[in-house]
Amino acid sequence: MMYDIILIGLGPAGSIFARCIDKRFSVLAIDKKTADGFAKPCGGLLAPDAQKALAELGLNLPKDVLVDPQIFSVRTLDLDSGLVRNYQRMYINLDRRKFDLWLMSGLPENVTRATGTVTAIERADDGYTVKYAAGGQEFTARAKILVGADGAKSAVRHFICPKLKTRTYMSIQQWFSESNPVPFYSCVFDSENTDCYSWSVSKDGSFIFGGAYPIQGARAAFERQKEKLAAMGVKFGVPLRTEACLVLRPTGLKSFCCGKDNVFLIGEAAGFISPSSLEGISSAVISGIKLAEVLNAAQSSPQSRYKRKVRRLRLKLAAKNLKNPFMYYPPLRKIVMKSGIKAIDVK
Ligand SMILES: Cc1cc2nc3c(=O)[nH]c(=O)nc-3n(C[C@H](O)[C@H](O)[C@H](O)COP(=O)(O)OP(=O)(O)OC[C@H]3O[C@@H](n4cnc5c(N)ncnc54)[C@H](O)[C@@H]3O)c2cc1C
Incomplete structure (x- = not known):
């Protein structure tokens, strides 16, 4: 099958792209997740951006x-110094x-959705060939333009920028039934176990801890880290499920890849995620x-135009590294x- 665009990944980046792309393009959108199957491990907090x-x-x-x-509010626990502070946050818990x-x-009619896993990407004379497995069968599709919205472990990024090594962490999240007396959201710093951070959030009677x-x-x-927090009074209970995935943490402008040769990367596939908070939906x-x-x-040089369009985003994300120390x-x-700067008192 020949399309104008093959889009791989229907997370926030891919779904928004598919909603916004003009109706004159025929688009094949491939994603492996099913309504009752795969769910992205995520804190599920929608930031103001x-x-x-x-x-x-x-x-x-x-x-x-x-x-x-x-x-x-977020309860910030610094396990190195033993300090605890609360800060106001305007996240939506979802x-x-x-x-x-x-x-x-909400995908428009020009977007054909395929539930399947991309297994191979190859260059073809007139663009790109993508192979994907769905329902025990293998399918092949072609397009002039390939859009990679396939997240941190992007096969499209690996295809187009194989040498790019963006700093990567393993993110683990565990779900428990809530047994803490008051639901809360926390942010944990603990240099003994990670140079990044961990979090907890209460959701619909569940308590999620991840890092x-x-x-x-x-x-x-x-x-x-769980043992340390349990000793401080955080209640974990019996784990209901554990999920894990890779998460990128860009160190500067060189960590990003916008694509080349009619291959475009969006979202975390491009490396677009905050290195300070790991907030990536915006x-x-x-x-x-x-x-x-x-x-x-439909102007000339879409590749450099796209790079310019996301220049502000790239600079903003790279600049967040200045906040990291x-x-x-x-x-x-x-x-x-x-110092208590920006902290709030929680009774
Ligand atoms: C544990 C954790 C907690 C986080 N918490 C937050 C938070 O609270 N708030 C926030 O803003 N950000 C958070 N983030 C970051 C955020 O989840 C991501 O940055 C965001 O989801 C990126 O969106 P995306 O559309 O680029 O990629 P993704 O959401 O990762 O979507 C990629 C899509 O591609 C599909 N896909 C991948 N490979 C293939 C393949 N081979 N074939 C077919 N389909 C494929 C997947 O099924 C998926 O649907 C968190 C990240 C992690 C790991």
């Missing part, structure tokens, strides 16, 4: 995507699986919109937390 990007598209969140309760399904539900760890020894670090939405705008305009270097973090 993501809210703004959805608002600019005129998209309103349906209420069944939200979870209970909505929490307006069900990530339902959020993805809702985004996927991003160096890939070697990730599971052991996760368990050690960058996924913004880059999906920007790429659709470039292709819809104040969050991740224990002596500086201690000074910031001790």
Whole structure:
């Protein structure tokens, strides 16, 4: 089958791109997740930047995507110094699986959806050939343009920028039934177990604890950290399920890859995720919109136009690394937390 565009991945980046691309393009959108199967491991917190990007598209969140309760502060636990501070946060607490399904539900008619796993990408005379497995069969499709929205472990990024090594962590999340007396959202710094961070969030009677760890020894670090938190009074209960995936943490502009030769990358596949908070939904939405705008305009050099369109996003994400010493270097973090700057009192 020949299409104008093959889009791989229907997470926030791919779904938003598919909603925004002009109707004159025939698009094949391939994603391996099913309604009741795969769910992206995620804290499911929609940051103000993501809210703004959805608002600019005129998209309103349906209420069944939200979870209970909505929490307006983050309890920051510094296990190195023993300091605890609360900070105001304006996140929307949502069900990530339902959020993805809702985004996927609004695809226009020019987008053909295939539920399957991409197994091979090859160059062809007139563009690219993509092979994917679905329902026990293998399918082949071709297109002039390939869009990679396939997340942190992107096969499209590997195909087009095989040498690019963006700093990567193993993210592990575990779900428990809530046994803490008051639901809360936390952010944990613990340099003994990770130079990134961990989090917890309460959702609809469940308590989720997760973190991003160096890939070697990730599971052991996760368990050690749980023990430390349990000793501080955090209640974990019996695990209901455990999920894990890779998460990127860009170190600078060179960590990003926007694509080349009519292959475009959006969302985390391009490396667009905050290196300080690992917040990635806003960058996924913004880059999906920007790429659709470039292709819809049908002007020359779409590759460099797209790179320019996401310049602000790339600079903003790279600049977040400047904030990192104040969050991740224990002596500086201690000074910031001790000072109480921006902290709020929670009774
Ligand atoms: C544990 C964890 C917690 C996080 N918490 C938050 C948070 O609270 N808030 C926030 O803003 N960000 C959070 N992030 C980051 C955020 O989840 C990602 O940055 C965001 O999902 C990126 O969106 P995307 O559309 O680029 O990729 P993804 O959401 O990863 O979507 C990629 C899609 O591609 C599909 N796919 C991949 N490979 C193939 C293949 N070979 N064939 C077919 N389909 C394929 C997948 O099924 C998936 O649907 C978190 C990340 C992790 C790991």
